[in-house]
Amino acid sequence: NTNNVEIGGNSNGAVAHQALGLIDEVRVYNRALAPSEILDLYNNTNGTPGAGTGVAFVTSTTYNGNLGGVAGADAICQARASAAGLSGTFKAWISTGAGNQPSSTFAQSSVGYVMTNGEIIANDWTDLVNGLDTQLDISELGTDPGGTNNVWTNVLISGATEAAVNCLGWTDSTAGQSGARGLKNGTVGATWTDSTTNACNALLRLYCFQQ
Numbered sequence: 001n002t003n004n005v006e007i008g009g010n011s012n013g014a015v016a017h018q019a020l021g022l023i024d025e026v027r028v029y030n031r032a033l034a035p036s037e038i039l040d041l042y043n044n045t046n047g048t049p050g051a052g053t054g055v056a057f058v059t060s061t062t063y064n065g066n067l068g069g070v071a072g073a074d075a076i077c078q079a080r081a082s083a084a085g086l087s088g089t090f091k092a093w094i095s096t097g098a099g100n101q102p103s104s105t106f107a108q109s110s111v112g113y114v115m116t117n118g119e120i121i122a123n124d125w126t127d128l129v130n131g132l133d134t135q136l137d138i139s140e141l142g143t144d145p146g147g148t149n150n151v152w153t154n155v156l157i158s159g160a161t162e163a164a165v166n167c168l169g170w171t172d173s174t175a176g177q178s179g180a181r182g183l184k185n186g187t188v189g190a191t192w193t194d195s196t197t198n199a200c201n202a203l204l205r206l207y208c209f210q211q
Helices: 035-043 070-083
Strands: 057-058 089-090 120-122 148-151 178-184 196-199 207-208
Touching: 070 089, 070 207
Parallel strands: none
Antiparallel strands: 057 207, 089 207, 148 178, 178 196
């Protein structure tokens, strides 16, 4: 609209409607900032928004255990992020073995991880692998997708591989094989990433992290 932008008060000058104190480093943007950009500014990691690091979400969509391997799971995360207008590179929090696990393939953020609704789940990588500050239950669309809480992982809380329970390297969708999973409504200890197993024909979600 064409209304004047007012910061710290309103046009009628009423004392009750004015900020008490000082306002410093005001910036005005002509668009809505993404959660990752707000986090960048909060941590003062660069002078301008857009570094695109630290966003995490659980997919709004579900998949059986045939994900096309870890690379296929990464591609799903990238596609879901792009569909939601999230910038940057996204990888799935999933594993098949040593050398192909988040602890060795992820960019380990020093500025924190935030969901798409702006809520911080961990202050940095060390905080992340010691347990979430809140449930990782918000999708790429900014809301809790509801439905199943189960998420394909096969990842320990440390980011390392849990076991060889991975739907044959995330290429199998039969009831005779199993995959390890976590819970998007889990925060106690490692349950968000390391809970139990599901048959590979089940439809579960993925966790996606911006790199």
